Amino acid sequence: MTEHTVGYLIGSLSKESINRRLANALINLAPDNLVFTEIEIGDLPLYNRDLDANYPAPAQRLKEHLASVDAFLFVTPEYNRSIPGSLKTAIDWGSRPWGTNSFSRKPSAVIGASPGKLGTAVAQQTLRSILGFCDSPQMNAPEAYIEFTKGLVDDDGNVTVPETEEFLANWMARFGEFITRVRAVIPPGE
Ligand code: FNR
Numbered sequence: 403m404t405e406h407t408v409g410y411l412i413g414s415l416s417k418e419s420i421n422r423r424l425a426n427a428l429i430n431l432a433p434d435n436l437v438f439t440e441i442e443i444g445d446l447p448l449y450n451r452d453l454d455a456n457y458p459a460p461a462q463r464l465k466e467h468l469a470s471v472d473a474f475l476f477v478t479p480e481y482n483r484s485i486p487g488s489l490k491t492a493i494d495w496g497s498r499p500w501g502t503n504s505f506s507r508k509p510s511a512v513i514g515a516s517p518g519k520l521g522t523a524v525a526q527q528t529l530r531s532i533l534g535f536c537d538s539p540q541m542n543a544p545e546a547y548i549e550f551t552k553g554l555v556d557d558d559g560n561v562t563v564p565e566t567e568e569f570l571a572n573w574m575a576r577f578g579e580f581i582t583r584v585r586a587v588i589p590p591g592e
Pocket of ligand 1: 414415416418419420421422479480481482483484515516517518522
């Protein structure tokens with residue numbers, strides 16, 4: 403099977419992040435042909451278009467990292483019924499300068515965890531809208547709104563509830579198939 407590089411972005415900067423735990427679990431459960439690299443966003447300044455001609459070093463590093471991968475996995479919390487500002491500023495840097503949008507024509511998937519029952523559903527809809535504007539083909543289904551109960555993912559990234567483990571493994575398998583399909587019609591570099 404063809405290998406695909408997946409850059410994953412975690413919307414939370416917290417060391418205790420449940421979304422980082424979820425990302426670790428997803429990587430453990432992913433098909434073997436997906437290779438993961440974290441696209442770190444914690445050192446980015448707020449986006450400012452006055453700097454488009456001279457990106458600050460962290461934003462330049464972000465651009466290069468985004469360009470180096472085949473697909474994107476967004477694992478995000480919901481903040482005040484939206485995505486965290488840290489994630490939005492990363493997407494804003496990635497989408498510019500005009501004409502060099504790093505997300506265009508590259509496949510993506512969105513998932514998130516919250517202690518609440520809505521499981522980041524509202525934030526995910528917002529993120530889908532942003533990625534749509536950024537011209538990223540998105541996996542529409544299955545959707546995944548994860549209510550994160552205490553201990554759901556252990557320190558080694560193992561999912562402790564078998565039904566959830568099966569659901570997440572299937573979700574990652576579907577993401578792998580989706581990346582393959584998109585790359586078949588949009589070959590790298592086109
Ligand atoms: C939250 N939280 C939250 N949860 C939710 O389901 N919907 C929401 O709109 C919000 N809003 C919100 C705003 C802010 C500023 C904070 C700090 C938190 C709770 C949130 O889901 C919880 O803190 C998660 O643990 C955050 O994910 P990480 O950081 O653990 O990955």
